[in-house]
Amino acid sequence: MDDLVTERLILCPLDPALARRITANAPQAGDRWEAGYPSGADVAGARRFLEVCGQDGGTGPFGAYEIRRRCDGHAIGGAGFHGPADPQGGVSVGYGLVPAARGHGYASEALRALLSLARELGATRVRGDTDLANTASRHVMAACGMRPAGQDERLAYYETVWDHGTTTP
Template sequence: MKIASVATARLLLHPLSVDEAERVVAREAGAGDRWGEGYPADGDVRANTGFLRGVAERGDPGPYRTYEIRLDGVAVGGIGFHGPPDGIGVATVGYGLVPGVRGRGYASEALRALLEVARRAGADGVKGDADLDNPASHRVMEAAGMRCVAEDDKLRHFYLGF
């Protein structure tokens, strides 16, 4: 299934194919790949490993996949879903940027765009979480319109319903 890229004011969210995800997991850029310093990070490898496992188990997830966050054509991070929405229609999201581009609002911009992808694809809501000691990620989700709905001894949990 061919999924369109999502453009924001400053970024492009590029939906990864199986071949591209395999290159991210192997950390081996192909001829057409332009990767920024520090990409892919460990989180990108984990996310794309999960994406590939989901494709093998359930088939192509359509828009509920992993995306590269590209700035001026260069991959500077990743964002995506942990799979299709659960039994009550809620999708789970994760994201990360290379250190050199953090603090400029790119993560919130990318997350707002991904939330719209989920809404248009029919999800009833999106959830995410971040470690208690990661206030920058808390601010990303809040800036994208998600609200903290719970906290435990390790994580703050965020949600946005449509």
Template sequence: MKIESVATARLVLYPMGVGEAERIVAREPGDGDLWGEEYPLDGDVRACTGFLRGVAERGDPGVFRPYEIRLADSGVAVGGIGFHGPPDEIGVATVGYGLVPGVRGRGYASEALRALLELARVAGVTGVKGDADLDNPASHRVMEAAGMRCVAEDEQLRHFYLGF
């Protein structure tokens, strides 16, 4: 299944395939890969590991996969965003994201998340959830800027949700 890249004003969300995900997990760029400093992050490796496991167990997840966040003007990969897998039994998908330190604070994460939320809405999910550590207010602001609302908090995490 060919999944299209998603373009925003400043970014391109590039859908990961098995080959790209294997390179991320190995932390070995392929020919033509343009990786920013410190990319991939540990979160990218975890997301791609889960993606590869899911493909082996359930097959291709369609749009519900990890995406590389690339700068539109240069094509350099500066982070990742995506789904933790297909939607659950009630149609809710879980998202996660991360950017390398050198590009944080520029609104890229919120821009990428808004695009991913629209992708999920068009794909027919009933909602999208995400969470962030209590001591990560920057991530809280990212989800709020993308339209998600805090719906719960526990000892470690603040939980966000956007229903469609």
């Protein structure tokens, strides 16, 4: 997998070595980690990545990424897919940033890059969810064109569906 480059970010694909450093919270020389990185969610995402790699030797095109700022190379969070596409072409996505990086539009920028990649790779649906109380994340998904797809007592669900080149709710 290649880096995903946006105006202000580089989404660097995880590889097993980087994922192990994240799970151990053990940066190596050259790693530039913003204060608070990796978070618990980043560690969980890196563990999930390693589990998927262990099951079939890789994650395929729908992998996990470390979010880095282009201006200084600092890792400020993680984003990516929670596994390969299902038989209908659906994938799920997640993202998170260290507290100091929130409120600058980075989450929306990273999510837009992932949505674009999913579409290019032939995904038919991208799903995401967030805690009901996490209004910032709900705004991010809505701003990126994801539509509300329900909720339960804990989570709000969002999705984007592509059908013959159009986006539908």
